[in-house]
Amino acid sequence: GAVVSQHPSRVICKSGTSVKIECRSLDFQATTMFWYRQFPKKSLMLMATSNEGSKATYEQGVEKDKFLINHASLTLSTLTVTSAHPEDSSFYICSARGTGPGSYEQYFGPGTRLTVT
Amino acid sequence: GQQVMQIPQYQHVQEGEDFTTYCNSSTTLSNIQWYKQRPGGHPVFLIQLVKSGEVKKQKRLTFQFGEAKKNSSLHITATQTTDVGTYFCVTGNQFYFGTGTSLTVIP
Numbered sequence: 481g482a483v484v485s486q487h488p489s490r491v492i493c494k495s496g497t498s499v500k501i502e503c504r505s506l507d508f509q510a511t512t513m514f515w516y517r518q519f520p521k522k523s524l525m526l527m528a529t530s531n532e533g534s535k536a537t538y539e540q541g542v543e544k545d546k547f548l549i550n551h552a553s554l555t556l557s558t559l560t561v562t563s564a565h566p567e568d569s570s571f572y573i574c575s576a577r578g579t580g581p582g583s584y585e586q587y588f589g590p591g592t593r594l595t596v597t
Numbered sequence: 598g599q600q601v602m603q604i605p606q607y608q609h610v611q612e613g614e615d616f617t618t619y620c621n622s623s624t625t626l627s628n629i630q631w632y633k634q635r636p637g638g639h640p641v642f643l644i645q646l647v648k649s650g651e652v653k654k655q656k657r658l659t660f661q662f663g664e665a666k667k668n669s670s671l672h673i674t675a676t677q678t679t680d681v682g683t684y685f686c687v688t689g690n691q692f693y694f695g696t697g698t699s700l701t702v703i704p
Contacts, residue, residue: 514692523685524640524694573639575692585630585642586692 482508484576486589493564494597501559501592503574509554510576514586515547518571530557564596601688601695609701616676618698620669620686628689629669631660634697635682643671645689676702 483506493499503513511532516524528549530536536549546568548560557576561568571593575586600623610616620629628647632640644653646662646669653660659672669686681702686695 516694521699523697526691526693529692575640584628584645584689586632586640586687588639588641590639 482587484587484589490593492595498562503557505555505576512577513557514575516573566596569596603695607699616673630687632685633682
């Protein structure tokens with residue numbers, strides 16, 4: 481099956497610094513990638529939809545200047561949390577959707593645990 | 598985002614018992630997907646439903662899409678410990694996750 485990787489799996493950073501999270505589709509091309517945030521024992525909250533070569537579409541309430549998304553190639557999307565604060569601590573998980581006809585399922589990465597101190 | 602509610606939020610069953618989770622949307626859906634997330638893992642795609650009233654089966658799992666395409670259900674027959682996890686319905690186009698149902702199976 482399709483594989484999506486995320487890096488890093490865990491990161492601890494100091495308040496005020498920026499953190500970049502990478503999401504890669506390893507064996508398929510993904511025109512669309514999604515970024516979610518998940519709090520403990522809660523559902524996944526869609527943050528933004530990232531399309532290759534164009535600006536990301538952010539969900540209501542998600543600050544685009546704080547959560548910078550870049551989808552520069554068909555296999556890589558990045559999420560940069562700028563000027564991180566403790567309330568940004570969370571589990572960030574990406575997913576990718578393939579390009580073939582009938583491609584509708586999402587393949588999820590293993591997630592990144594961000595802790596801001 | 599779109600409100601997609603699931604009930605129950607938690608369910609504990611004895612191994613061998615049946616389990617059902619229900620998904621309700623405030624709006625009509627073009628399609629709906631179901632995912633399973635094991636504890637500590639990431640969501641894994643189970644199925645997509647598109648047609649009104651559609652019913653699909655995967656071994657012990659039965660998925661149903663309501664006639665009005667506003668609700669869906671997942672039924673597991675004779676649960677096993679491997680069924681443990683959280684089941685999410687997801688709106689197929691916008692990919693909004695439902696609130697999820699966490700299933701615990703007691704051996």
